[in-house]
Amino acid sequence: MTKSNFSRREFLEMSAAAAGGSVAARSVLLSPEPLDTPARPMAPSDTIRFGMIGIGMQGSGLLGTSITLPGVECVAAADLYDGRHTLAREIVRPNLPVTRRYRELLDNKDIDCIVAAVPDHWHRQVVIDAVSAGKDIYCEKPMSHTAADGVAMVDAVKKSGRIVQIGSQRVSSQVCAKAKEMIAQGMLGDLMLVEGYMGRNDPTGAWQYPPPFDLSPQNLDWDTWQGNVPKVPFNPLYFARWRCWKQYGTGVAGDLLVHLISGMMFMVGINEAPRQASAVGGIRHWKDGRNMPDVQAAVYYFGDLPVYMRLNLACEMPETYRIQGSKGLLEVGGSSLSFTPQLGINTYPSYYTGSFPRAMREEYERKWHQENDEKLSKLAVQESISYRMPDFDDTRPHLANYFNAVRSRKPVVEDVVFGHHAALACHMANESYFRGGSVTWDGASKTIKG
Numbered sequence: 001m002t003k004s005n006f007s008r009r010e011f012l013e014m015s016a017a018a019a020g021g022s023v024a025a026r027s028v029l030l031s032p033e034p035l036d037t038p039a040r041p042m043a044p045s046d047t048i049r050f051g052m053i054g055i056g057m058q059g060s061g062l063l064g065t066s067i068t069l070p071g072v073e074c075v076a077a078a079d080l081y082d083g084r085h086t087l088a089r090e091i092v093r094p095n096l097p098v099t100r101r102y103r104e105l106l107d108n109k110d111i112d113c114i115v116a117a118v119p120d121h122w123h124r125q126v127v128i129d130a131v132s133a134g135k136d137i138y139c140e141k142p143m144s145h146t147a148a149d150g151v152a153m154v155d156a157v158k159k160s161g162r163i164v165q166i167g168s169q170r171v172s173s174q175v176c177a178k179a180k181e182m183i184a185q186g187m188l189g190d191l192m193l194v195e196g197y198m199g200r201n202d203p204t205g206a207w208q209y210p211p212p213f214d215l216s217p218q219n220l221d222w223d224t225w226q227g228n229v230p231k232v233p234f235n236p237l238y239f240a241r242w243r244c245w246k247q248y249g250t251g252v253a254g255d256l257l258v259h260l261i262s263g264m265m266f267m268v269g270i271n272e273a274p275r276q277a278s279a280v281g282g283i284r285h286w287k288d289g290r291n292m293p294d295v296q297a298a299v300y301y302f303g304d305l306p307v308y309m310r311l312n313l314a315c316e317m318p319e320t321y322r323i324q325g326s327k328g329l330l331e332v333g334g335s336s337l338s339f340t341p342q343l344g345i346n347t348y349p350s351y352y353t354g355s356f357p358r359a360m361r362e363e364y365e366r367k368w369h370q371e372n373d374e375k376l377s378k379l380a381v382q383e384s385i386s387y388r389m390p391d392f393d394d395t396r397p398h399l400a401n402y403f404n405a406v407r408s409r410k411p412v413v414e415d416v417v418f419g420h421h422a423a424l425a426c427h428m429a430n431e432s433y434f435r436g437g438s439v440t441w442d443g444a445s446k447t448i449k450g
């Protein structure tokens, strides 16, 4: 094979071979960290008593998990739909006090803190009411429904001094923690770009959820459910599929991108809003009356770091990050990560010399080998490493982190400021998509500018 016949890939393979013979591979199984919770039995005074607000798809899971944590008890639950009172009692106990009015939970002195999983358009009110009533609160992601909501929530929480944990559980994932450690150790060298994507391809993944059969204005407080949004007649599809409409939800950005952004911020060590965002997308497949895009790709500057995120509800792709550094590539999935080191140096004479006349090329190659072969032969073997963590549930440690913080008054892993910054990235992607141009975050006026 002559020099100029080499493909780029063959060069990379040869480079690896030249640099220490080969790239070794190592695979490690991660085991779950023990939850940082006190062992049972626990003094009654150490038991955390919480009230649950919103017992829907996510809330029912949070409720079921929370009550399995040592020293955590559910005292009461609130939901606007009576069917979810039945569900809460099925999960906790048949005589669990239930109500349609969440403020009753905030007034209840037996309740130490709140876990809330209500639709996005209710987050601001529930969080501000909770902290104003002196209750800590775990609020689902995205923290806010709009940038202005987020600003108001940060102000209220800071004023109150209460603990707020936002529910993007990636930040409690051990896979992300391992990636964070590797990045902080400098294994990737200088960070060049972070890429992230995920996709689904089925009606449920695209939020076409079946409304409960019996749902009606008799067993649902439809008027309150709509919050401050202009009122419309009872619509069971809005109740079940609120993510599809911007009046209630935050689209793929608030539903899915927020996980990618929170995980990225946690791994890379960023806690700020993006400087700039630009998004494209469209309602390309699920033309069911929704007004939020089912495909959205956003590019950001977080400081000077370029970040590129893609979401797709009509082409399945496992959630993946490709964190690209000058010393290697870190690929992070839901339950695994792998790091492939790169030397970032020439390990073979430059292929550009294929354009030299033979005598010049041979002279260049002779000199090149003379100057480089010995030092390359002494380079350590490059080791690619992967970690796997099958069957890991990151929601459990995320909730445990919250309840421990309520008990110890130590900071949570995802506070209101972090949650606000992650949510802002989603709002900026939506603003950019709807405006059809780049947007920036103006920290002085705390608004998104076109």
Ligand SMILES: NC(=O)c1ccc[n+]([C@@H]2O[C@H](COP(=O)([O-])OP(=O)(O)OC[C@H]3O[C@@H](n4cnc5c(N)ncnc54)[C@H](O)[C@@H]3O)[C@@H](O)[C@H]2O)c1
Residues within 6 Å of the ligand: 053, 054, 055, 056, 057, 058, 059, 078, 079, 080, 081, 084, 100, 102, 117, 118, 119, 120, 122, 140, 141, 142, 167, 168, 169, 224, 225, 239, 240, 254, 255
């Ligand atoms: N962290 C995650 O992985 C994850 C996964 C799914 C959903 N979520 C988030 O959880 C939240 C809830 O989503 P969901 O899919 O469970 O929604 P859902 O519609 O299934 O459930 C929401 C429940 O809240 C109730 N509700 C609404 N307003 C209320 C109010 N003012 N007072 C009391 N109850 C009220 C509704 O009646 C409903 O039962 C959303 O913010 C969503 O983004 C997070």
